[in-house]
Amino acid sequence: MVNILIIIPCFNEQASLPRLISDLGNLKLSEKYNVSVCVVNDCSTDDTKQVAKNLDVILIDLPVNLGIGGAVQSGLKYALLNNYDLAVQMDGDGQHPPAELQKMIACYEETGASLVIGSRFIVKEGFQSSFLRRLGITYFHWLNKFFTGKSIYDSTSGFRLFDKKAIKLGARYYPDDYPEPESLVFFSKAGLAIKETPVIMVHRSGGQSSIRSFTSFYYCVKVTLAMFFSFIRKP
Amino acid sequence: MLRIQIIIIIASLAFLFLVFRMVIKGRLREEYSIIWLLFTGILVVFSFWEKGLLLVTNLVGIYLPTNLVFTTSIFIALVYLLHLSVVASKLQKQNKLLAQEMALMKIEMEKLKEKESK
Numbered sequence: 001m002v003n004i005l006i007i008i009p010c011f012n013e014q015a016s017l018p019r020l021i022s023d024l025g026n027l028k029l030s031e032k033y034n035v036s037v038c039v040v041n042d043c044s045t046d047d048t049k050q051v052a053k054n055l056d057v058i059l060i061d062l063p064v065n066l067g068i069g070g071a072v073q074s075g076l077k078y079a080l081l082n083n084y085d086l087a088v089q090m091d092g093d094g095q096h097p098p099a100e101l102q103k104m105i106a107c108y109e110e111t112g113a114s115l116v117i118g119s120r121f122i123v124k125e126g127f128q129s130s131f132l133r134r135l136g137i138t139y140f141h142w143l144n145k146f147f148t149g150k151s152i153y154d155s156t157s158g159f160r161l162f163d164k165k166a167i168k169l170g171a172r173y174y175p176d177d178y179p180e181p182e183s184l185v186f187f188s189k190a191g192l193a194i195k196e197t198p199v200i201m202v203h204r205s206g207g208q209s210s211i212r213s214f215t216s217f218y219y220c221v222k223v224t225l226a227m228f229f230s231f232i233r234k235p
Numbered sequence: 236m237l238r239i240q241i242i243i244i245i246a247s248l249a250f251l252f253l254v255f256r257m258v259i260k261g262r263l264r265e266e267y268s269i270i271w272l273l274f275t276g277i278l279v280v281f282s283f284w285e286k287g288l289l290l291v292t293n294l295v296g297i298y299l300p301t302n303l304v305f306t307t308s309i310f311i312a313l314v315y316l317l318h319l320s321v322v323a324s325k326l327q328k329q330n331k332l333l334a335q336e337m338a339l340m341k342i343e344m345e346k347l348k349e350k351e352s353k
Contacts (some may be wrong), residue, residue: 058340058342060338061341062335063334063337064334066334070335073335074335075281077339078342079338131332176331
């Protein structure tokens with residue numbers, strides 16, 4: 001039996017959460033997988049907490065807003081504490097269709113990688129996001145190649161699968177805000193195998209992305225710095 | 236005694252008094268008060284002992300005593316600001332850890348409550 005914990009970090013996702021959870025509930029995975037869903041409420045200002053309470057999920061209710069990284073890490077800590085074999089991070093806004101989970105698990109089974117990233121870019125299908133965002137992603141692809149020596153296309157993707165090793169590492173250290181590209185450097189320095197698999201993403205069905213235009217310059221600078229320091233820091 | 240000397244002495248003594256009061260009332264922790272007490276003390280000493288300032292200025296090879304005062308105080312303020320950023324980073328880290336522990340504990344508590352009510 002393989003226990004999987006789906007971690008859904010949520011900040012004001014009351015609109016999209018019920019559908020996502022019901023989609024996850026209808027998901028058909030092979031017999032050996034036992035899926036639990038964990039919603040991390042990152043101190044939402046709307047009714048996310050109440051909505052999640054009425055759903056059949058594990059609710060991690062953070063008393064202060066920690067940002068996406070802190071929320072995901074809380075989920076990883078829960079997974080570590082309760083001895084889960086796999087953890088999957090998934091956005092609460094419906095951008096990552098639950099059906100795509102099968103592809104991630106298939107990739108994990110096939111390669112045995114510690115970290116599987118759901119990528120928009122390997123095969124060009126589905127939602128491809130805006131030009132500026134793609135430019136940023138190209139930049140991070142180049143930066144990641146420089147720092148990790150690996151070619152990871154969708155380094156900002158928040159759709160990722162952690163195995164036991166990655167859960168343990170992530171529970172110990174995970175960056176706070178804009179954690180995705182930096183954590184790749186960290187995981188790769190720790191010697192974990194990272195694989196990417198194509199998934200289809202859809203337009204957000206509600207809420208707002210954590211990356212907005214006026215903060216994107218700050219985002220680039222902060223992430224570049226964080227990746228650099230992760231690179232020179234001893235693991 | 237020069238007029239400026241008197242002003243500086245009064246200002247530094249008032250500042251010293253303020254720091255003392257904040258420590259006594261528990262609004263400023265002792266470890267953060269050390270640096271303020273120390274430098275206000277130095278300020279008071281040099282405002283009384285004018286020749287001392289000239290002496291140190293000549294010793295380090297600075298032309299004007301005022302330049303020495305400005306350079307050192309700006310440098311000290313910079314170092315102290317860096318120290319405060321370190322403190323803020325540490326607090327943020329601890330804050331995050333506490334929030335996570337608390338949220339995880341809430342789940343455990345709910346589980347226990349459920350068990351009890353059964």
